[in-house]
Amino acid sequence: MTATTIAFIGTGNMSYAIIGGMVKSGFDPKHIIATNRNAEKLAKVAADFGVNTTADNLAAIAAADVVVLSVKPQMMAQLCQSIQDSGIDYQHKLFISVAAGLTVARLREMLAHPVKLVRCMPNTPSLLGKGVSGLFATDINELERDYVSQVFAATGIVVWLEHEAQINDIIAVTGSSPAYFFLFMETIEAKAIELGFSAEQARQLVQQTALGAAMMACEQQQISLAQLRANVTSKGGTTHAAIESYKAQHLADLTSDAMDACIARAKELEQEL
Numbered sequence: 001m002t003a004t005t006i007a008f009i010g011t012g013n014m015s016y017a018i019i020g021g022m023v024k025s026g027f028d029p030k031h032i033i034a035t036n037r038n039a040e041k042l043a044k045v046a047a048d049f050g051v052n053t054t055a056d057n058l059a060a061i062a063a064a065d066v067v068v069l070s071v072k073p074q075m076m077a078q079l080c081q082s083i084q085d086s087g088i089d090y091q092h093k094l095f096i097s098v099a100a101g102l103t104v105a106r107l108r109e110m111l112a113h114p115v116k117l118v119r120c121m122p123n124t125p126s127l128l129g130k131g132v133s134g135l136f137a138t139d140i141n142e143l144e145r146d147y148v149s150q151v152f153a154a155t156g157i158v159v160w161l162e163h164e165a166q167i168n169d170i171i172a173v174t175g176s177s178p179a180y181f182f183l184f185m186e187t188i189e190a191k192a193i194e195l196g197f198s199a200e201q202a203r204q205l206v207q208q209t210a211l212g213a214a215m216m217a218c219e220q221q222q223i224s225l226a227q228l229r230a231n232v233t234s235k236g237g238t239t240h241a242a243i244e245s246y247k248a249q250h251l252a253d254l255t256s257d258a259m260d261a262c263i264a265r266a267k268e269l270e271q272e273l
């Protein structure tokens with residue numbers, strides 16, 4: 001698709017998903033380098049997607065035009081210090097950080113240079129091309145913006161954000177939220193097992209229902225989510241009883257509080273790191 005070489009530094013859950021999305025959508029694995037300190041994880045990403053792998057971050061960065069910083073936020077200072085100390089001429093490379101809670105200003109401080117930097121908040125469904133990536137950058141040119149858009153469009157929907165603070169909001173809405181859906185699915189699965197379905201049946205029943213509901217929402221966008229819910233809810237029927245139980249237990253408030261907690265933690269990380 002493009003001859004730009006991109007290196008993913010710290011290829012764990014998130015970068016594995018992005019790389020998977022890229023390769024499945026046609027990016028040439030020869031132009032992708034994945035690093036990790038864990039040999040097993042590297043072997044898996046090489047076997048699954050045919051990308052180049054190395055345990056040597058600095059060699060990968062030296063060989064790349066674009067560097068995706070993908071370690072946990074708490075590991076970032078150490079990684080950036082090693083880049084600073086390396087003697088690599090990295091000042092003109094394009095950096096992309098997927099870390100929560102690290103601002104452009106803080107990352108530039110860590111790298112000790114005003115490097116070109118994009119903040120990205122992806123999510124793990126990127127692996128299937130069903131991801132959402134919130135992107136923010138201040139000073140990249142059109143070609144760089146197009147390249148970054150292409151990379152993340154290969155993994156799903158791309159939303160360029162106007163303000164950096166919106167990165168924290170999109171973490172709550174899309175970055176972390178696959179976990180909310182999984183938690184909800186887990187609770188239905190557990191109850192199904194309690195009701196006597198086998199573990200295998202329970203998993204199948206819940207995943208198929210979640211998939212069906214998500215596909216109905218995607219394919220009938222002219223119908224509001226509230227209407228799709230109403231279509232399941234017969235007057236005086238069983239769903240109504242379930243929904244009223246959720247309402248009585250303030251599901252909307254619980255969700256709003258959880259999302260506020262997510263945003264608050266992102267802001268806290270900005271102060272801590």
Ligand SMILES: NC(=O)C1=CN([C@@H]2O[C@H](COP(=O)(O)OP(=O)(O)OC[C@H]3O[C@@H](n4cnc5c(N)ncnc54)[C@H](OP(=O)(O)O)[C@@H]3O)[C@@H](O)[C@H]2O)C=CC1
Binds near residue numbers: 075121
């Ligand atoms: N997971 C998600 O859904 C999302 C994550 N993010 C962001 O993505 C980043 C990564 O998260 P995630 O993928 O979940 O984390 P992981 O821990 O799965 O991935 C990071 C990987 O980097 C390795 N690593 C750590 N330090 C180094 C180093 N110096 N050199 C080479 N490899 C290193 C870790 O090794 P080891 O296994 O030994 O620890 C780990 O395998 C975070 O900053 C997070 O905020 C953003 C959006 C969504």
Ligand SMILES: O=C(O)[C@@H]1CCC=N1
Binds near residue numbers: 100171175176
């Ligand atoms: O939990 C986290 O901090 C990261 C960011 C969004 C999803 N996972």
